[in-house]
């Protein structure tokens with residue numbers, strides 16, 4: 523059934539539930555009618571026995587048996603149900619026997635055999651009769667009174683009712699299912715329209731949106747959700763295009779430079795120093811290109827989820843210590859002051875030491891890169907409310923407020939020339955952000971243009987006993 527349309531499946535469910543409901547209803551209705559039929563007949567039979575008993579009380583005390591029979595004969599034609607009854611005494615002597623019962627010799631139980639009133643149904647002359655036998659006491663003697671009623675009419679009505687149910691229920695079921703199918707396909711038609719419209723939107727026409735019906739129902743929510751999804755897709759496709767353009771530019775620029783340098787060098791013969799200088803330039807550009815490719819590869823693996831980190835309990839001081847050592851050298855080379863503060867007790871985190879050191883070094887390297895000589899860089903590590911926070915503060919050029927949201931974008935640089943001259947690729951912060959995110963942490967930035975910046979890495983701490 524899973525291959526069928528929703529309309530078909532809904533109808534199939536509807537059909538099954540309705541079929542079960544109708545079947546139960548029909549059986550219950552038939553049994554209820556049959557029970558009420560027997561109930562009415564039995565009630566009437568009991569009444570008639572009561573009638574016979576009171577008649578006997580009044581009439582028979584002073585009469586002989588033939589007289590009683592005559593009285594009964596007279597009485598029986600007056601009462602309802604005709605003269606279908608018979609009465610016998612303890613010795614089995616008939617007090618009265620109506621003609622149809624006598625001619626068919628319908629058996630009766632003697633008073634001593636009948637411990638309690640008894641109903642039974644029997645066929646007499648191809649008619650179904652309901653019998654009721656009860657003992658009565660009259661003038662110190664016990665009699666069995668047996669009365670009968672014709673069931674033909676009631677049973678015929680019951681049979682007609684059953685036939686009606688057997689015909690009407692399937693017809694009703696078919697009609698209701700056809701109606702259900704029509705309703706289901708009608709209700710689902712707009713969903714088909716939405717899916718057709720959504721199919722028409724391709725990667726080239728991601729700016730298009732579906733028409734949103736303002737019905738306040740699931741359909742409106744569905745189209746709104748799809749439109750929101752298209753917006754997200756459009757934004758990420760845009761980012762991908764931008765990234766591809768930036769990446770090709772970043773790779774083409776150094777390769778053109780390598781090529782031009784080599785071409786100029788081989789145009790004519792030159793002194794050995796000039797070749798050496800050209801080769802040095804080529805080497806520098808090759809190193810830069812390798813760096814960009816390495817960073818791109820790491821980010822590509824990060825995106826595809828294949829660049830896993832191996833985290834184990836680590837003292838954050840040792841991770842920060844190594845990054846600080848390298849950062850200090852960079853600061854020293856550039857003439858930037860450098861200071862670091864580490865706690866005197868272990869601060870344990872679940873970390874991939876190499877990766878986290880790389881992230882911290884990116885921040886320290888940036889701080890040094892974007893701080894002019896004479897400025898200073900300050901690195902601090904501290905544990906706070908279950909988190910370990912590493913802050914890298916500089917007194918450098920700072921970041922404009924409108925740029926703060928973009929600095930983590932791939933290849934984004936406030937000043938391309940400055941970044942390039944300082945050896946930047948525009949990928950450092952993207953990599954640092956990914957590494958910190960893999961440690962379930964975050965990076966916050968505060969910055970003021972011309973005054974300096976603070977980058978704070980916050981990762982959850984781990985219990986210090988884990989270090990052992």
Ligand code: ADP
Pocket residue numbers: 884888889892916918919920921929930934935936937941942945946947948949950951952975
């Ligand atoms: P880059 O290789 O250019 O440094 P990043 O991704 O590390 O690339 O940084 C992106 C941009 O963010 C930088 O080009 C720079 O404009 C800005 N930036 C990052 N760190 C700092 C900082 N400490 N001070 C000023 N600007 C910064």
